[in-house]
Amino acid sequence: MHELLIANGSYGLLRVMPIAVRGEGRLVPRLVFELDVRTPRERMEVHLQLLEARFVLGSEVAGVGMADGHVVGPHGRRILVEIPVAPVVLDVAQQLMPDDELLLQLRLSGLAFIKDDNSEHPQYMGEPAVGEWSAQSFGTHQHMTLDFRVSRSDWFRRVREPLGLMRYLHVEIGIPRGTGHPLAKVGELLANADRALAQGDEPGVFLHCRGAVDALPGSPKNIFDGLVDEREAKALDDLLRTAGAYLHRGRHVDREGDRQGEFPITGADARFALNLTKVVVSHVADVLDR
Incomplete structure (x- = not known):
């Protein structure tokens, strides 16, 4: 999975890596997204006051979740974002599954307090002063999209099955590829x-x-x-x-x-x-x- 660099202009604030997604709750179905969040440099600390994640399906926002109060450093922190979803959202997402995996996208925005003790790089207007705390917002004027790629087997086993009474049996079906193959x-x-x-x-x-x-x-x-x-x-x-x-x-x-x-x-x-x-x-x- 690809890492997302959250930045204000050329100044990197956070590095976010998608880890996994699972389903929880039968009365109130939720998609739980697991993220690895860390600073892009050593000697940098981020107090993540608010992280808002909009679950985007096609051209629509299908759900919104939030996380707050996390302290992040260069060695990473696991953050869980729970997004309530209607059952029909799961059906539509499944119909959009083109092949062997499903693409789930989170559009991230939020507010963080940042202290960066690195003085090696040049300081530009709008960037926080070295060694001082400053408030930085992100994702309000520029889309910050994090991609989660979920295999077909994980979609049924880790997402659909925990959310309902149905048990899904996934069958691996091999379909040959390549223009030279007779099939x-x-x-x-x-x-x-x-x-x-x-x-x-x-x-x-x-x-x-x-x-x-x-x-x-x-x-x-x-x-x-x-x-x-x-x-x-x-x-x-x-x-x-x-x-x-x-x-x-x-x-x-x-x-x-x-x-x-x-x-x-x-x-x-x-x-x-x-x-x-x-x-x-x-x-x-x-x-x-x-």
Whole structure:
């Protein structure tokens, strides 16, 4: 994770490193962000009177938390910032998860009293005098954004699961990358399906997932020709055929019934279709690499 230097102009006030994030509380759900905060130089002391953290999701502020009364030196101090969040915020954040990790951003501002005993660097107007305490505000005129990158497994295990009654089982699914790989086109289509899901485009999810199945090398009938075990090849062919039929269903509107002219799918259907396709593609890649 990348460090953030909080500064007033060219004068560094604090160095902030993102450590971890977790979920706490079922009655009042909170995201707890752990930060390592230290001064950028030796012989410098900071009394952090107020640290305000705005949790930014997309273009909106989804929650605000504060910490205060911390004394910080060059060797660092762990600070926890708790931000109450509505359950819908977690759902939206999860939908924005593009791949294997989620980016959570805190926009920091605050007020600190600073004493800097370093006299080696030149003094500029507005900077605190050497050896004297001065009040310094930060983040009011310039965004100070701290990035937390959370893996998909940690998101479910450390954030979602502690906040509710659901237990999340995370499955590692390997999708090959690289333009030279025979499954490269499949990976591109799955990335398109991820974006469609985040945008609420359920038919688009089915479209890209079915395209990913059709893009498998040897599709539709010769994908597993290289397998020695004919019974395994037949079972996998049957599985792909069934999955393809399910994905095909979600690409077309109903021609009759109560939902005539509408796509007969929901967001839950789209999530299942995407997860199903990822699992199938991951296993096909493993089989083809034998």
